[in-house]
Amino acid sequence: MVSRSFLVIIICLSLLTGQAQNKILVFQSDFGLKDGAVSAMKGVAMGVSADLKIFDLTHEIPAFNIWEAAYRLQQTAQYWPVGTVFVSVVDPGVGSQRKSVVLKTKSGYFFVTPDNGTLTLIAESMGIAEIREIDETKNRRQGSSESYTFHGRDVYAYTGARLASGTISFEEVGPKLPARVVTIDYQKPVFENGVIKGDIPILDIQYGNVWTNIDGNTFKQLNVNHGDSVTVTIYHSKQKVYSARLPFETTFSAVAIGKPLAYLNSLLNLSFALNQGSFSAKYKIYSGPDWSVEVKK
Amino acid sequence: MVSRSFLVIIICLSLLTGQAQNKILVFQSDFGLKDGAVSAMKGVAMGVSADLKIFDLTHEIPAFNIWEAAYRLQQTAQYWPVGTVFVSVVDPGVGSQRKSVVLKTKSGYFFVTPDNGTLTLIAESMGIAEIREIDETKNRRQGSSESYTFHGRDVYAYTGARLASGTISFEEVGPKLPARVVTIDYQKPVFENGVIKGDIPILDIQYGNVWTNIDGNTFKQLNVNHGDSVTVTIYHSKQKVYSARLPFETTFSAVAIGKPLAYLNSLLNLSFALNQGSFSAKYKIYSGPDWSVEVKK
Amino acid sequence: MVSRSFLVIIICLSLLTGQAQNKILVFQSDFGLKDGAVSAMKGVAMGVSADLKIFDLTHEIPAFNIWEAAYRLQQTAQYWPVGTVFVSVVDPGVGSQRKSVVLKTKSGYFFVTPDNGTLTLIAESMGIAEIREIDETKNRRQGSSESYTFHGRDVYAYTGARLASGTISFEEVGPKLPARVVTIDYQKPVFENGVIKGDIPILDIQYGNVWTNIDGNTFKQLNVNHGDSVTVTIYHSKQKVYSARLPFETTFSAVAIGKPLAYLNSLLNLSFALNQGSFSAKYKIYSGPDWSVEVKK
Numbered sequence: 001m002v003s004r005s006f007l008v009i010i011i012c013l014s015l016l017t018g019q020a021q022n023k024i025l026v027f028q029s030d031f032g033l034k035d036g037a038v039s040a041m042k043g044v045a046m047g048v049s050a051d052l053k054i055f056d057l058t059h060e061i062p063a064f065n066i067w068e069a070a071y072r073l074q075q076t077a078q079y080w081p082v083g084t085v086f087v088s089v090v091d092p093g094v095g096s097q098r099k100s101v102v103l104k105t106k107s108g109y110f111f112v113t114p115d116n117g118t119l120t121l122i123a124e125s126m127g128i129a130e131i132r133e134i135d136e137t138k139n140r141r142q143g144s145s146e147s148y149t150f151h152g153r154d155v156y157a158y159t160g161a162r163l164a165s166g167t168i169s170f171e172e173v174g175p176k177l178p179a180r181v182v183t184i185d186y187q188k189p190v191f192e193n194g195v196i197k198g199d200i201p202i203l204d205i206q207y208g209n210v211w212t213n214i215d216g217n218t219f220k221q222l223n224v225n226h227g228d229s230v231t232v233t234i235y236h237s238k239q240k241v242y243s244a245r246l247p248f249e250t251t252f253s254a255v256a257i258g259k260p261l262a263y264l265n266s267l268l269n270l271s272f273a274l275n276q277g278s279f280s281a282k283y284k285i286y287s288g289p290d291w292s293v294e295v296k297k
Numbered sequence: 298m299v300s301r302s303f304l305v306i307i308i309c310l311s312l313l314t315g316q317a318q319n320k321i322l323v324f325q326s327d328f329g330l331k332d333g334a335v336s337a338m339k340g341v342a343m344g345v346s347a348d349l350k351i352f353d354l355t356h357e358i359p360a361f362n363i364w365e366a367a368y369r370l371q372q373t374a375q376y377w378p379v380g381t382v383f384v385s386v387v388d389p390g391v392g393s394q395r396k397s398v399v400l401k402t403k404s405g406y407f408f409v410t411p412d413n414g415t416l417t418l419i420a421e422s423m424g425i426a427e428i429r430e431i432d433e434t435k436n437r438r439q440g441s442s443e444s445y446t447f448h449g450r451d452v453y454a455y456t457g458a459r460l461a462s463g464t465i466s467f468e469e470v471g472p473k474l475p476a477r478v479v480t481i482d483y484q485k486p487v488f489e490n491g492v493i494k495g496d497i498p499i500l501d502i503q504y505g506n507v508w509t510n511i512d513g514n515t516f517k518q519l520n521v522n523h524g525d526s527v528t529v530t531i532y533h534s535k536q537k538v539y540s541a542r543l544p545f546e547t548t549f550s551a552v553a554i555g556k557p558l559a560y561l562n563s564l565l566n567l568s569f570a571l572n573q574g575s576f577s578a579k580y581k582i583y584s585g586p587d588w589s590v591e592v593k594k
Numbered sequence: 595m596v597s598r599s600f601l602v603i604i605i606c607l608s609l610l611t612g613q614a615q616n617k618i619l620v621f622q623s624d625f626g627l628k629d630g631a632v633s634a635m636k637g638v639a640m641g642v643s644a645d646l647k648i649f650d651l652t653h654e655i656p657a658f659n660i661w662e663a664a665y666r667l668q669q670t671a672q673y674w675p676v677g678t679v680f681v682s683v684v685d686p687g688v689g690s691q692r693k694s695v696v697l698k699t700k701s702g703y704f705f706v707t708p709d710n711g712t713l714t715l716i717a718e719s720m721g722i723a724e725i726r727e728i729d730e731t732k733n734r735r736q737g738s739s740e741s742y743t744f745h746g747r748d749v750y751a752y753t754g755a756r757l758a759s760g761t762i763s764f765e766e767v768g769p770k771l772p773a774r775v776v777t778i779d780y781q782k783p784v785f786e787n788g789v790i791k792g793d794i795p796i797l798d799i800q801y802g803n804v805w806t807n808i809d810g811n812t813f814k815q816l817n818v819n820h821g822d823s824v825t826v827t828i829y830h831s832k833q834k835v836y837s838a839r840l841p842f843e844t845t846f847s848a849v850a851i852g853k854p855l856a857y858l859n860s861l862l863n864l865s866f867a868l869n870q871g872s873f874s875a876k877y878k879i880y881s882g883p884d885w886s887v888e889v890k891k
Contacts, residue, residue, distance in 0.1 A: 024343060026336065032800040033330075033627075034654040036670030037860075039620065042649055043674035046618060050647065050675070053347065055339055060331040063801055064870055076333030079450065080340035081347070092870055093847050150860030153673065206329040207360055253390050266334075266447030276361055276389050321640060323633065330627075350644065352636055357628040373630030376747065377637035378644070503626040504657055550687050563631075563744030573658055573686055 021110065022083035023049075025164040028057035028072060029089040029152060030064065037150075041087070041157035044141055048158065049165035057086065064092040066117040067184055067288070071202050074121035075267060077109055087160035088113040089152035100134040100155055102163065102173045103181065110170070112160040114151070119181040128179045134159050135174030186289055189214045191221045198270075200234075200291040208278025209271055210234075210285050212293050216268040222297055224248050230262055232272060233294045234285055242283050246272065262295075270295065318407065319380035320346075322461040325354035325369060326386040326449060327361065334447075338384070338454035341438055345455065346462035354383065361389040363414040364481055364585070368499050371418035372564060374406055384457035385410040386449035397431040397452055399460065399470045400478065407467070409457040411448070416478040425476045431456050432471030483586055486511040488518045495567075497531075497588040505575025506568055507531075507582050509590050513565040519594055521545050527559055529569060530591045531582055539580050543569065559592075567592065615704065616677035617643075619758040622651035622666060623683040623746060624658065631744075635681070635751035638735055642752065643759035651680065658686040660711040661778055661882070665796050668715035669861060671703055681754035682707040683746035694728040694749055696757065696767045697775065704764070706754040708745070713775040722773045728753050729768030780883055783808045785815045792864075794828075794885040802872025803865055804828075804879050806887050810862040816891055818842050824856055826866060827888045828879055836877050840866065856889075864889065 025045055031037040038059050045052055057076050061069050069090040077086060091098075091114045103111045103119055105126035111119060112134075136155060139162060144154035162168045189198040189212075198214040224230055226248060234242040246262040247255060252275040255261045260279060265271040273279050280286065322342055328334040335356050342349055354373050358366050366387035374383060388395075388411045398412045402423035408416060409431075433452060436459060441451035459465045486495040486509075495511040521527055523545060531539040543559040544552060549572040552558045557576060562568040570576050577583065619639055625631040632653050639646055651670050655663050663684040671680060685692075685708045697705045697713055699720035705713060706728075730749060733756060738748035756762045783792040783806075792808040818824055820842060828836040840856040841849060846869040849855045854873060859865040867873050874880065 022347065024347070026340075030800065033650075033652055034799055035796075036651055036666045037800075039649065039651045039670045040673040040860075043620075043670065043678070046647070046649075046678075047673070047675045050616065050618070053343070054649075055336065055343075055351075056330075057333055057336045058330055072333045076336050076340065079337040079344070081344045084340070084343075153860065202332075205331055206327065206334075266337075266450065319644065321644070323637075350640070352633065352640075352648070353627075354630055354633045355627055369630045373633050373637065376634040376641070378641045381637070381640075499629075502628055503624065503631075563634075563747065 020083055020108075021085060021164050021166055022081055023051055023164055023166070024053050024055070024081065024084045025160055026055045026057050026080060026084060026086045027059070027089075027157070028061065028069060028086065029059045030061040030069070031059050031089070031152070033059055037152070041089075041153050044153055044157045045161035048161035048167060052161060052165055057088075061090050064090065066090055066092070067186075068202065069118045070120045070122070070184065073111065073118070074125055075202075077111075077122065077126070080109070082108040083110075085110040085112065085160050085164035087156050088118050089156050090118060091116065091151065098182070099177070100136070100151065101131050101177065101181075102134065102159065102170065103131050104129045104170055110163060112156050112163070115182050117182050117184040120183040120186075123181045123183070128181070130170070131177045131179055131181065132170065132173040133175055133177050139168070139173065186213075187292060189218045191218055194222075194296055196222060196295045198293050198295075199289065200285070200287045200293060203280050203287045204265070204271070204273075205280075207273065208280040208282075209265070209273040210279050210287075211265055211267075211269055211271045214270040214293070214295065216264055216270075219264070219270050219295075222295065224297065226250050228297075231296050232262060234283075235292045235294075236286075237290045238292075242285060252276070317380055317405075318382060318461050318463055319378055320348055320461055320463070321350045321352070321378065321381040322457055323352045323354050323377060323381060323383045324356070324386075324454070325358065325366065325383065326356045327358040327366070328356050328386070328449070330356055334449070337447075338386075338450050341450055341454045342458035345458035345464060349458060349462055354385075358387050361387065363387055363389070364483075365499065366415045367417045367419070367481065370408065370415070371422055372499075374408075374419065374423070377406070379405040380407075382407040382409065382457050382461035384453050385415050386453050387415060388413065388448065395479070396474070397433070397448065398428050398474065398478075399431065399456065399467065400428050401426045401467055407457075407460060409453050409460065411453075412479050414479050414481040417480040417483075420478045420480070425478070427467070428474045428476055428478065429467065429470040430472055430474050436465070436470065483510075484589060486515045488515055491519075491593055493519060493592045495590050495592075496586065497582070497584045497590060500577050500584045501562070501568070501570075502577075504570065505577040505579075506562070506570040507576050507584075508562055508564075508566055508568045511567040511590070511592065513561055513567075516561070516567050516592075519592065521594065523547050525594075528593050529559060531580075532589045532591070533583075534587045535589075539582060549573070614677055614702075615679060615758050615760055616675055617645055617758055617760070618647045618649065618675065618678045619754055620649045620651050620674060620678060620680045621653070621683075621751070622655065622663065622680065623653045624655040624663070625653050625683070625746070627653055631746070635683075635747050638747055638751045639755035642755035642761060646755060646759055651682075655684050658684065660684055660686070661780075662796065663712045664714045664716070664778065667705065667712070668719055669796075671705075671716065671720070674703070676702040677704075679704040679706065679754050679758035681750050682712050683750050684712060685710065685745065692776070693771070694730070694745065695725050695771065695775075696728065696753065696764065697725050698723045698764055704757060706750050706757070708750075709776050711776050711778040714777040714780075717775045717777070722775070724764070725771045725773055725775065726764065726767040727769055727771050733762070733767065780807075781886060783812045785812055788816075788890055790816060790889045792887050792889075793883065794879070794881045794887060797874050797881045798859070798865070798867075799874075801867065802874040802876075803859070803867040804873050804881075805859055805861075805863055805865045808864040808887070808889065810858055810864075813858070813864050813889075816889065818891065820844050822891075825890050826856060828877075829886045829888075830880075831884045832886075836879060846870070
């Protein structure tokens with residue numbers, strides 16, 4: 001009876017705080033799926049605990065593209081249950097002085113990663129509850145001491161698995177760091193003088209849709225209703241490369257096949273698409289910090 | 298004791314009907330694996346129930362290719378245990394008037410999808426036990442009301458997870474619809490006057506093998522034995538593009554490396570291949586409704 | 595109490611031998627992820643036992659490339675827990691006389707595969723405890739007797755699932771064979787007269803790094819310290835195609851962006867890379883038995 005009461009208390013505490021690890025481990029990397037690197041990380045994790053539920057975010061981050069790693073985490077983490085542990089390994093500076101950290105958000109998600117900019121957007125949108133540096137004297141796979149280059153497997157996957165499975169607590173990751181992360185500069189959305197400015201952080205590359213960082217609340221300041229049109233101008237390195245009036249619609253099929261529209265994407269950010277076509281390919285619009293956008297009525 | 302008896306009865310009923318959900322959830326889409334869209338669907342599903350066993354069919358359906366979505370479901374579903382729930386999201390008409398449905402087959406599989414032709418082949422081969430329209434007032438992820446475009450995540454993945462986990466019964470999906478689906482027209486295999494006609498619904502694209510829709514039973518009417526040859530003629534838009542005598546074999550290695558053969562593929566449909574080569578690439582043969590085939594002795 | 599003691603004994607025996615199956619099943623193939631073939635294998639496995647934990651090594655082995663299948667198994671298996679069952683289906687001779695086997699290693703891993711060279715490196719590095727031929731009269735999916743070509747699904751996935759789940763013991767796979775496998779010839783690393791010779795079995799293709807088969811212990815015989823340089827010469831079909839002095843470093847960031855280095859990769863084999871670039875693409879260096887390497891001080 002004592003042990004059952006104890007169990008109930010533990011469960012209640014977990015539910016109250018909503019921040020305990022939940023045995024779910026989600027991997028992201030730029031390793032691709034053509035060799036055994038991702039599989040080795042999962043093997044190490046299963047060796048830590050066979051109770052883990054292991055998933056992927058993506059392993060097709062372009063090599064060394066920290067910005068895209070940051071973006072994919074922000075785009076996706078919120079749809080997983082609170083307590084999920086994400087391991088993100090996009091690490092051009094492997095072996096350099098970047099720190100290996102675990103960030104716990106205010107909402108109770110965990111991110112295991114090199115602190116190289118990957119945490120830029122998660123820190124901003126979810127807020128930092130606490131950051132700890134991974135103590136590799138304790139949280140490094142046994143037998144890996146001679147291996148210089150595969151931190152993804154021997155430190156990040158291993159620590160992520162230990163944390164997600166409850167083998168270690170968040171405190172046992174290592175010493176607490178100041179609550180700030182290495183960040184990447186980017187243009188935030190602004191509304192002034194009747195014009196919204198923003199950038200194109202990413203393409204919806206499977207379909208060729210163009211996603212801006214102009215969120216629904218900023219866009220609302222233009223007072224545009226569904227069915228209205230807006231003037232969209234796109235710049236590459238400050239050169240104008242596209243300008244047109246686009247209808248603002250809720251569904252792609254509101255316009256004819258092949259025609260462009262503006263809409264709010266699944267993240268509720270302003271986006272541009274062709275109905276059943278590739279806006280990006282047709283108008284040669286790509287993504288990154290040198291692509292900016294202006295929108296007005 | 299009462300509750301245990303009750304449990305036994307439930308289990309027996311499940312075994313007898315063979316049609317209860319089995320906690321297995323299999324996703325198919327045209328989203329690709331380069332961004333977070335597939336991961337977000339799985340995150341939503343794990344938020345519904347951490348007991349789910351989540352798998353993929355494929356996420357590399359060519360964008361908007363409903364025919365291929367239909368074909369992959371038919372090709373694969375039968376190898377999963379009865380009770381498996383499939384979520385297929387290939388949805389060029391997202392937001393239009395196509396219905397969001399769950400089809401239950403006579404054998405007890407479930408398919409969650411827009412009713413846009415995706416169910417053409419499953420309905421034909423497995424038979425419709427019942428179709429229900431998803432009631433989005435109940436079966437839609439909380440907090441998703443402002444999101445106009447990602448039905449895959451907020452409706453299909455969410456409903457599929459609730460159904461597969463037993464959170465809702467099939468009846469709780471929504472109102473019953475007439476037992477018919479939107480279908481895509483295609484040429485069925487026929488045998489007349491000593492000639493079999495059919496089409497090429499799909500390529501075995503990893504190897505470049507050409508798969509026809511001529512099933513083993515139709516082919517048997519030609520009375521061809523292993524080791525015999527057949528005359529194969531392939532047409533594109535009714536223009537003859539290939540004609541040759543091919544040996545009908547049980548194994549690729551029955552012919553020399555690089556040589557063509559006819560065989561029954563893993564679905565027992567008549568197919569053409571090169572031993573260790575690509576029939577499709579060598580002879581420029583592709584798939585779709587405008588590719589047809591004639592076979593005679 | 596009796597049953598509990600029995601359970602404890604069983605668990606202790608498992609821990610002592612370290613060689614029982616552990617319900618983990620890892621698939622490798624050259625099927626790609628664009629069709630339903632991989633999904634069908636997993637469906638068959640789940641039909642055998644819903645308790646299995648199913649993972650992938652890779653399905654992007656180049657078509658019919660047995661050497662790469664062998665290499666990926668060797669690279670990855672060791673990171674999974676002892677008792678894991680691997681199913682590898684790269685099978686250019688499907689239907690020919692190659693045997694279908696299960697190899698148990700001395701360390702207690704299991705490999706289910708056609709014996710066509712796929713086991714070359716695993717047999718060498720892990721050692722053969724015992725090999726058994728799959729008895730297809732018992733270990734073949736019911737209803738698959740008419741299907742001539744998909745051994746991957748009907749024999750290998752099915753047998754692997756039965757073995758991993760404990761449905762059958764290793765002995766029940768089929769009759770014991772002599773403890774040897776079909777092997778692929780390749781140049782092993784040697785050190786003589788101050789020169790190390792080896793080959794390039796594989797590229798780290800996501801990044802374009804060149805991995806040799808020169809292991810850390812062989813390399814140590816050159817007495818090179820970190821920061822020292824070595825002369826690296828690469829031959830294609832015995833023609834010299836690259837020669838340069840490269841610094842031997844522990845981290846990529848020890849050299850300027852775009853500059854080459856030598857290092858020990860995650861398998862502790864000598865490798866060549868550019869810091870944030872593709873060594874393979876820049877110098878047109880690829881992999882296979884016709885690519886060899888010489889290294890001296």
